[in-house]
Amino acid sequence: MKTNPLSQRDKEHLWHPLTQHKLSGDMLAIVKAKGALLYDEQGKEYIDGISSWYTAVYGHCNEKITAKVAAQMQELDQVVFSGFTHEPAVALSEALIDILPANQQKLFFSDNGSTATEVGIKMALQYHHNLGNDRKVLLAFEEGFHGDTFGAMSVSGLSVYNGAFEDHFLKVLRLPVPVGDNNAEVLDLLKKLISEENIAGFIYEPLIQGAAGMKLVDPEGLEEILNICKQNGILTIADEVMTGFGKTGKNFASDHLLTKPDIICMSKALTAGLLPMAITSCTMEVYDAFYSEDLAKGLFHGHTYTANPLACTAALAGIGLLKSGEIQDDIRRVMASHSAFKERIKDHPKVRNLRQLGVILAFELNVEMERYGSLRNRLFEHFMKEGVFLRPLGSTIYIAAPYITTNEQLEKIYTSIEAALEKF
Numbered sequence: 001m002k003t004n005p006l007s008q009r010d011k012e013h014l015w016h017p018l019t020q021h022k023l024s025g026d027m028l029a030i031v032k033a034k035g036a037l038l039y040d041e042q043g044k045e046y047i048d049g050i051s052s053w054y055t056a057v058y059g060h061c062n063e064k065i066t067a068k069v070a071a072q073m074q075e076l077d078q079v080v081f082s083g084f085t086h087e088p089a090v091a092l093s094e095a096l097i098d099i100l101p102a103n104q105q106k107l108f109f110s111d112n113g114s115t116a117t118e119v120g121i122k123m124a125l126q127y128h129h130n131l132g133n134d135r136k137v138l139l140a141f142e143e144g145f146h147g148d149t150f151g152a153m154s155v156s157g158l159s160v161y162n163g164a165f166e167d168h169f170l171k172v173l174r175l176p177v178p179v180g181d182n183n184a185e186v187l188d189l190l191k192k193l194i195s196e197e198n199i200a201g202f203i204y205e206p207l208i209q210g211a212a213g214m215k216l217v218d219p220e221g222l223e224e225i226l227n228i229c230k231q232n233g234i235l236t237i238a239d240e241v242m243t244g245f246g247k248t249g250k251n252f253a254s255d256h257l258l259t260k261p262d263i264i265c266m267s268k269a270l271t272a273g274l275l276p277m278a279i280t281s282c283t284m285e286v287y288d289a290f291y292s293e294d295l296a297k298g299l300f301h302g303h304t305y306t307a308n309p310l311a312c313t314a315a316l317a318g319i320g321l322l323k324s325g326e327i328q329d330d331i332r333r334v335m336a337s338h339s340a341f342k343e344r345i346k347d348h349p350k351v352r353n354l355r356q357l358g359v360i361l362a363f364e365l366n367v368e369m370e371r372y373g374s375l376r377n378r379l380f381e382h383f384m385k386e387g388v389f390l391r392p393l394g395s396t397i398y399i400a401a402p403y404i405t406t407n408e409q410l411e412k413i414y415t416s417i418e419a420a421l422e423k424f
């Protein structure tokens with residue numbers, strides 16, 4: 001039997017995501033998670049201040065979810081979703097359509113956020129192809145992030161480390177994010193691009209760009225962009241992989257806007273942090289462009305684990321929680337708590353661009369830092385030492401903790417941030 005700690009055994013065969021192993025230290029072994037807490041091999045606990053990449057929003061190992069998945073596991077574990085269907089998928093579709101913007105009518109399953117956007121991109125391109133429109137170009141925001149598969153990488157503006165693949169990308173035009181005072185310029189550029197190119201679809205993170213460092217998008221500017229796209233036959237694809245399921249204070253970020261997208265990409269909190277799954281939803285109009293006697297007009301995309309019954313069960317339980325009075329109260333409580341914390345640090349000389357959207361709070365530390373540089377790593381270490389798991393993006397510190405994080409736990413996150421303001 002091996003007795004080495006996990007972090008040592010890990011090094012033997014494992015290759016971790018977003019990691020240059022020659023420059024990185026040992027991986028921290030997590031042995032248990034409960035509620036807002038993660039526990040390491042030594043028994044030290046950490047508040048999961050980013051909900052494990054925005055997934056575990058109702059808390060880790062939430063029994064209201066795990067019990068249902070455990071029961072489902074005894075009934076039906078996995079079955080092909082091409083030619084077959086099952087109760088967890090049907091029940092999930094009914095529950096999800098109920099909370100999605102009203103124009104969303106059809107759901108297509110895949111496995112993760114990248115495949116959700118990949119499917120959205122393919123829907124937009126094939127929609128025009130099926131209708132006989134010559135539209136092959138996509139439009140996306142600068143600094144957007146949509147995932148790591150080829151279509152998703154192509155539309156992502158954040159591609160600092162994608163150099164090896166750039167020659168193989170789809171053709172994508174870029175639009176700066178409207179932030180209020182640049183709206184007129186952004187709209188002018190949009191109109192110019194539309195006059196020059198045949199744009200099939202516009203993909204965007206609604207209201208807040210996650211990986212870019214929780215950057216806010218001006219809602220009015222975005223609304224106008226969406227309207228202009230609609231008027232020009234450009235399908236709008238909302239990437240709600242990060243923003244979906246309550247993080248912005250509403251079920252979806254698109255709920256804050258009047259103009260609804262044609263396509264919505266979901267993953268991350270969709271399955272409440274339990275299992276990987278994604279859904280790309282669309283309007284009847286999009287679906288109808290694929291509905292045909294011509295076989296080739298169908299969407300010939302499919303993953304082996306499509307609509308896995310266990311993942312569907314977790315997602316259905318998650319939606320049940322999201323709609324519950326307790327979770328809605330929790331969301332409001334965390335939002336109010338963040339607002340109060342903002343007052344505490346807003347005048348601190350090291351705090352720049354303090355902002356909040358729903359349960360997400362972010363600001364830039366007024367200190368020069370590279371995205372994955374050593375000072376940023378020291379900042380990360382500082383939080384971990386304090387028992388708080390935050391993952392600063394360069395000098396951007398942000399909180400996206402589970403909705404069920406207690407007031408005491410929130411306070412512990414805040415004091416660890418205040419300590420960082422003094423130390424760095």
Ligand SMILES: *Cc1c(COP(=O)(O)O)cnc(C)c1O
Pocket residue numbers: 112113114115117145146147148205210211239240241242243267268
């Ligand atoms: C995380 C993320 C993705 C990619 O999801 P994966 O599950 O990591 O492939 C895509 N879009 C947005 C907005 C994300 O935050």
